[in-house]
Amino acid sequence: MATETAEGWDDHLRGLTVTTLASVLGIGAGVAAQALATGPNDRLGLYLLGAAVLVQLPVYMAIGIDVDDFGPKEYLYIAFITFSLWFVSWGILLTAGTSL
Secondary structure (H helix, E strand, C coil): CCCECCCCECHHHHHHHHHHHHHHHHHHHHHHHHHHCCCCCCCHHHHHHHHHHHCHHHHHHHHCCCHHHCCHHHHHHHHHHHHHHHHHHHHHHHHHCCCC
8 A cells, every 4th residue: 555654654644643533532522521511510521531532542553553653742742632622622512502
């Protein structure tokens, strides 16, 4: 396949995959927090965020991305992207007063 080298994933495809998965899980955690939490003070929203961050590493390993190469910078990037999109999506849903 053109996107894989002999050593594994192409750097660009790896970065795109990591960013996309972190973004989708962040938005999913925000929507789930709106659906399951009773309000902005409910800690269930934070637990959903934590679960969205922690579930990513096994998913990356399952699709063939070598997480042993990740350093602190990559872990912080994953957590920040997931947190940012969780915060924005849940904030928009809370402000709009939607119920899921």
